[in-house]
Amino acid sequence: MAERSKLYQRVAREIERSIHTGHYTPGTRLPAERDLAERFGVSRPTIREAMIALEIREFVEVRHGSGVFVTAQLPAAKPDGELDVGAFELIEARLMFEGEAAALAATVMNDGELNRIRLLLERMEALDPASPEELALDRQFHLAIAEGTQSSLVAQAIEHLWDLRERSPLCRRMFEQARLSGITPRPDEHRRIYDALAQRNSDQARAAMRSHLTRVSEDLLAVTELEMIEKAKREIGDKRRRITGARSGAA
Numbered sequence: 270m271a272e273r274s275k276l277y278q279r280v281a282r283e284i285e286r287s288i289h290t291g292h293y294t295p296g297t298r299l300p301a302e303r304d305l306a307e308r309f310g311v312s313r314p315t316i317r318e319a320m321i322a323l324e325i326r327e328f329v330e331v332r333h334g335s336g337v338f339v340t341a342q343l344p345a346a347k348p349d350g351e352l353d354v355g356a357f358e359l360i361e362a363r364l365m366f367e368g369e370a371a372a373l374a375a376t377v378m379n380d381g382e383l384n385r386i387r388l389l390l391e392r393m394e395a396l397d398p399a400s401p402e403e404l405a406l407d408r409q410f411h412l413a414i415a416e417g418t419q420s421s422l423v424a425q426a427i428e429h430l431w432d433l434r435e436r437s438p439l440c441r442r443m444f445e446q447a448r449l450s451g452i453t454p455r456p457d458e459h460r461r462i463y464d465a466l467a468q469r470n471s472d473q474a475r476a477a478m479r480s481h482l483t484r485v486s487e488d489l490l491a492v493t494e495l496e497m498i499e500k501a502k503r504e505i506g507d508k509r510r511r512i513t514g515a516r517s518g519a520a
Contacts, residue, residue: 275355275358276315276358277315277318277319277322277355277358277439278319279309280309280311280315280316280319281319281322281323281326283309284299284305284319284323284328285323285326285328288328288339288343289343293339294339295339295341295342295343296338296339296341297338297339298336298337298338299329299336299337299338299339301336302316302317302320305319313490314357314489314490315355315357317490318355318356318357318358318439318443320337321439321442321443322355325438325439325442326344327340327344328340328343328344354433354437354439354440355437355439355440355443356439356440356443356444356489357486357489359430359434359440360482360485360486360489361486362430363427363430363482364479364482364483364486366423366426366427366430367411367414367415367427367478367482368475368478368479368482369475370415370418370423370427370478371414371462371465371471371474371475371477371478372471372472372474372475373418373420373423373471374414374417374418374474375466375468375469375470375473375474376471377418377419378414378418378466379417382413382416382417383466383467385413386410386413386414386417386463386466387463387467389406389409389410389413390456390459390463392406393406393407393410393454393456393459394456394460398453398454398455398456399448399451399453403453403454404453404454406454407459410459411427411431412424412427412428412431414462414466414478415427415428417466443489444489446492447488447492450492452488452489452492455481455484458480458481458484459481461477461480462474462477462478462481465477
């Protein structure tokens with residue numbers, strides 16, 4: 270059976286079809302996010318994922334303070350599979366898997382596994398939240414909890430979700446926007462997860478993990494407002510210009 274299309278892909282495909290048929294011509298401003306959400310019967314996060322997908326494919330461009338416009342030069346069509354999973358869909362899956370994994374780990378993990386999580390947390394707390402090592406430690410912290418369930422299948426499933434985050438261009442784009450906007454892993458939230466694990470309290474471990482991931486989703490929702498997307502693009506452009514200027518000066 271063919272894989273069911275993801276919501277954001279279906280929305281992006283419909284808008285792309287409207288562009289190709291001339292309903293939205295080059296230079297046309299797309300309807301507001303709220304109007305698109307009502308038209309397609311989906312949530313605003315789904316519309317944002319669709320807009321970012323279309324931007325990655327170069328079918329639309331975001332103009333600061335103006336909205337989303339069809340690009341003047343339309344690209345060739347690209348398959349949906351190139352974009353894979355979106356960040357909101359990924360977090361929904363992590364909420365289900367990692368919340369229950371934390372609850373299970375609280376009751377079955379051994380002292381050595383708990384100590385490993387503590388050491389990872391202490392390293393996170395000692396670092397600048399924006400450092401690349403902090404992001405790597407974030408992954409290790411979550412995977413260590415998954416391994417603490419004593420279930421190789423649970424650990425593999427959660428590791429797969431983290432791999433998807435790193436492989437999907439759409440997901441990478443959204444988390445990069447979050448990072449550029451100052452959103453980074455929060456050691457205090459990880460501390461609450463660890464404390465619940467150390468107390469062997471499965472209910473608190475589940476609640477702490479779900480609260481943490483819900484906050485991640487809310488931060489992404491805020492940062493993917495269209496103006497924030499444009500802000501992130503400008504910052505990336507400024508960084509590239511600084512690097513180019515530095516290289517030119519060194520030549």
